[in-house]
Amino acid sequence: MATDVPREAPSALPRRAPAEETGQDERLSAALVAGDPDALTDAYRRWGTLVHTLATRAIGDAREAEDVTQQVFLAVWRGRAGYRPERGPLVAWIVGITRRKTADALSARTRRGTLAAAAAAVAAPEPSRPEADPESALDRVLVTQALRGLTPVQRDLLCLAFYEDLTQAQIARRTGLPLGTVKSHVRRGLHRLRGSLAPEERPALRTAA
Incomplete structure (x- = not known):
């Protein structure tokens, strides 16, 4: 079932005890894999700022990082069946997706340079x-x-x-x-x-x- 990536700003959450945080992460992971759209919203609220920060540092453009953040959480939702808890926590999986999407964005930036030159040549x-x-x-x-x-x-x-x-x-x-x-x-x-x-x-x- 398709769902929209939430666009509201991620909220800051109070720090929890390690055991409580681990239990909540496990419940969130299970709900996400089961296809609960609310789990995607919760994941965005918890880690959206982290994803945006990593993307901004890699790309150097906060506006473009917003697009990458949206792409990351769309990929999280669409690829949720491929998440394996035994390989690491959900946040580590999301960070891995972020790295791939930022690499794609940097490659696209290189292509845009070529396209901009072509556009200038067409308009000249x-x-x-x-x-x-x-x-x-x-x-x-x-x-x-x-x-x-x-x-x-x-x-x-x-x-x-x-x-x-x-x-x-x-x-x-x-x-x-x-x-x-x-x-x-x-x-x-x-x-x-x-x-x-x-x-x-x-x-x-x-x-x-």
Whole structure:
């Protein structure tokens, strides 16, 4: 059963005795593996700050770390059946997922550098080609400028769609993100792009499913 990752700020909890904390962790782990959505909420409240801090330190961008934190807890929920208590506590498993997701984010940052260069090349004037359609060139400039106002993840995915002409399924395979996550980021990104472009100047903005 799908569930939304909670977005409220994790709350600070009072320190507990080791035995009490261990017992609560075991109950939380069991509830999570059993598919209780409340267990995901509790896990986020307990360790969301830790995940965000680790992601921020690795990435150096608190806003991007928020995206990573969401991805981590989505992965926790979707991969809950793979958690093995005998291999370590739940928090250690979550930290391992955090490391993988931050590594993915850093790889995506490298790809964004390449995409940004490609976007700049697309938007640059081409004096040697006077036959180029000026309206199409203007559309590319407007879209490129609007892309700068998106989150890094949204910008990365939409650049793949606009400049490499990839479908959302192809983008999911290229980035390793779940297709549903790609669709969600693309949908929100397109909404923000449409809002940033004046109606009379707005190029056609759509991506293949």
